[in-house]
Amino acid sequence: MDATPFLGQLGMALAVGLAAVGSSVGAGLAGMSAAGSWAKDSRAGKPLRFIYIICVAAPITQTVYGFIVMNQMADKLALAGASGGMLLGIGIATGLGEMLSAWMQGAIGAAGCRMLSESDGKGFAFVLIALGIAETVGIFTLVFMSILLRAIGG
Numbered sequence: 001m002d003a004t005p006f007l008g009q010l011g012m013a014l015a016v017g018l019a020a021v022g023s024s025v026g027a028g029l030a031g032m033s034a035a036g037s038w039a040k041d042s043r044a045g046k047p048l049r050f051i052y053i054i055c056v057a058a059p060i061t062q063t064v065y066g067f068i069v070m071n072q073m074a075d076k077l078a079l080a081g082a083s084g085g086m087l088l089g090i091g092i093a094t095g096l097g098e099m100l101s102a103w104m105q106g107a108i109g110a111a112g113c114r115m116l117s118e119s120d121g122k123g124f125a126f127v128l129i130a131l132g133i134a135e136t137v138g139i140f141t142l143v144f145m146s147i148l149l150r151a152i153g154g
Helices: 004-043 051-077 086-117 124-150
Strands: none
Touching: 004 051, 004 086, 051 086, 051 124, 086 124
């Protein structure tokens, strides 16, 4: 029995599944911090800031990146020359890269919410830069895995 289809499909599932885990953990971390910041702002009689939503939403893009790689993997799985083991490896690398990027982006977002609450919204550009640096790791993972997938025949 040929294990190639199973390994390839497992790789596809891990690419998007692990990315989604990272996105949900990251959004959860930032969301909890945003909720605390909104409560603090509300008690102080300040308007509730929308900018916290940006910190909460930032980790979601890594799931999209994992989904893109998963779709590229599906195209390669149909090829007779595609190795299930190679696709599994690419899926694991994609999933871990995106998961950790999203998780850390959520941690940055959580710290950013607290900082913005403490500083009355000052320094938002610095929070965006820090979020962008973590996002870059997710983009690099997408690009590098896409290049590897392109190297597979067809």
